[in-house]
Structures are given as structure tokens and as C-alpha cells.
Amino acid sequence: MATTSRAEKKAAVDAAAWVFNVVTSVGVIIVNKALMVTYGFSFATTLTGLHFVTTTLMTYILKMLGYIQPSHLPFPELLKFILFANFSVVGMNISLMWNSVGFYQITKLSMIPVSCLLEVVFDKVRYSRGTKLSICVVLLGVGVCTVTDVSVNTRGLAAAFVAVWSTSMQQYYVHFLQRKYSLSSFNLLGHTAPAQAGSLLLVGPFLDYLLTNNRVDQFAYSSGSLMFIFLSCTIAVGTNLSQFICIGRFTAVSFQVLGHMKTILVLTMGFFFFGREGLNVQVVLGMVIAVCGMIWYGNASSKPGGKERLNHSLPTNKTENQ
Numbered sequence: 001m002a003t004t005s006r007a008e009k010k011a012a013v014d015a016a017a018w019v020f021n022v023v024t025s026v027g028v029i030i031v032n033k034a035l036m037v038t039y040g041f042s043f044a045t046t047l048t049g050l051h052f053v054t055t056t057l058m059t060y061i062l063k064m065l066g067y068i069q070p071s072h073l074p075f076p077e078l079l080k081f082i083l084f085a086n087f088s089v090v091g092m093n094i095s096l097m098w099n100s101v102g103f104y105q106i107t108k109l110s111m112i113p114v115s116c117l118l119e120v121v122f123d124k125v126r127y128s129r130g131t132k133l134s135i136c137v138v139l140l141g142v143g144v145c146t147v148t149d150v151s152v153n154t155r156g157l158a159a160a161f162v163a164v165w166s167t168s169m170q171q172y173y174v175h176f177l178q179r180k181y182s183l184s185s186f187n188l189l190g191h192t193a194p195a196q197a198g199s200l201l202l203v204g205p206f207l208d209y210l211l212t213n214n215r216v217d218q219f220a221y222s223s224g225s226l227m228f229i230f231l232s233c234t235i236a237v238g239t240n241l242s243q244f245i246c247i248g249r250f251t252a253v254s255f256q257v258l259g260h261m262k263t264i265l266v267l268t269m270g271f272f273f274f275g276r277e278g279l280n281v282q283v284v285l286g287m288v289i290a291v292c293g294m295i296w297y298g299n300a301s302s303k304p305g306g307k308e309r310l311n312h313s314l315p316t317n318k319t320e321n322q
Helices: 002-039 044-065 075-098 101-109 111-123 129-146 154-180 185-212 223-249 252-274 281-302
Strands: 125-127 307-309
Touching: 002 044, 002 223, 002 252, 044 075, 044 185, 044 223, 075 101, 075 154, 075 185, 101 111, 101 129, 101 154, 111 125, 111 129, 111 154, 111 252, 125 129, 129 252, 129 281, 154 185, 154 223, 154 252, 185 223, 223 252, 252 281
Parallel strands: none
Antiparallel strands: 125 307
16 A cells, blocks of 8 residues: 555656646746747847746755755766756757758757667666657657758758757756756756856857847847746746756656647647647647657556666765765
8 A cells, every 4th residue: 555655646746747847838938939029039048047047046045945955066067067058058049040940840859869869878778669669659749740841951950969969968967967966856956057047148148149130238128028038037947947857757758758748738829829820730630649659658668668777776986975
């Protein structure tokens, strides 16, 4: 009975963490889209820096209240994480600007096989045939939903390559660091958020100027745009925290596979909030295929041998464990 109770409790917490991530992620996307479309605020990298400033303030408040205990993360590990994370933010923003929407969606889909490769190489994870096929079904469904026109250029391909690999490495590293140094999601976010906030705010305005030919300090701010910026930063705190929670409880691959549920929700919400032309038979068919693939993945990966780690230990030393 105790084992069943623990399993049910874990399943409930996993579901709550996932719902939290989906709601906040979809919310911040909708708010950012409204901010950019309605008010013309196109400074994506600077906005992401502001997201991490707000997240940093949250971690400081939680430390003062005693919810985050002192922990240690070696500076070389922190530096590697920040490089992966910042290249991910910059790479995804540039890829979206330099590539067509169709090719941008393909690059997002390619993160799943790249994340699988990282787990196979570094963690010696073995996937069953059913798990592999379910991932293919998810990729097919999301591809049918989102991929339309596909045009490729050299600089866009380079940006996409950087975006895919840096994002996959950043998500893998979240899970890796939490396991290796026994860090909670709050602890890891407390280490990484300040560094990301400072580095992105330092680079963001210059990068946004190169990409948009507009300066963030010369933007015509209004009460409406400031309200949406504040709302975006507030919701992003939940997005950043829930990402760390989900990857820590699951893996980067599971996060990517189930994360495409957010793509489906964004398409559906866009249909209701921004016009009905985005939803057609092709999109609905893709949604159905993708959801079936996600259900199959959940069942296949949870079965014995569906997804197993051949080596169960990480290279830690006594000092770090203590």
C-alpha cells in the first residue's frame, strides 16, 4: 500500500509540474505575441534578460524566507551552463528572424533526436522500439501541424544549428547538474538566473539593435506596453522555474516530447485570440497524430525496458556529495 501511495503521489506531483509548465509557457507566448504585434516591442533578447531579472528577484526572496538552502555549484559548471543557455536564447531568436516559419519549426523538431543522442552518448540510455516509434509519431504530428513553407539560407542554417545544439545541451545540463550536485530546481535556478540576467542584459540591447535596427532605449513606451512587459516577466518566472522542475523530474527528451503539447495549445489559443485562419483540416489532423504519439510515448517509456539507463551513477566525489 505504501508503495502504491508513493507512486500515486509522484504521479500527481509530476502532473502538477507539467500543467504548471504548460500553462506558464503558453501564457508567456501569448503575452509576448500581443506585446510584439500590438505595441511593436521586438527586442526579444532584452526581454528574455528582463525575465531572468524577475526570476533572480524571486530566488532572492525565497532565500530570505528560507525556502532555498545554501548550495554549491562549481564556477566552471555554471559558466558552461550559461554559455549553453545564452547561445540557446540568441540562437532561437536569430533563427526565427533569418529562417522561414516552416524551417524554424523543423529546427525545433530536430531537438528531440539531438536530445536522444545526448542521453545515449553521455548517460548510456537505451530506448525500446516502441519508445522510438512513439517519438517518430510525435514528430510527424507536430510537423503536419506546423511545417508549411520551407526555405533555407546559409546564415539561417548556421543559426538553426547553433540554436538546436545549444538548447539541447542546456536542457540536458539542467538534468545533469541537478543529479550530480543534488540541487533542487530552486537551488539551480538561484545559481543560474543572476548570471543569465546580467549577461543577457549586457548583450541583448546590442544584439536586438543589429537584428531590428531599433534601439530599446528609444522605444516609445506606454502604459499598455509596460503592463504587458511586466506581465510577461511575471509569467516567465513560472516558466523558468517549471522548466527546471520538469527536466529535473523527467529528462530533456521527455520534456521535449511532451513539450510539443504547448505547440498544439499555442495554435489553438492563437485560433481563438488572433483569428480563425490558422486552424484547418491539416492542423487538426496533425494535432490528433501528435497527441496520440505523446500518449504512446508515455506508455512505452514507462514500461520496463522502454527507456532505461545502463549506468546508474554519476561521477561525483565525496566532497561534492557532502
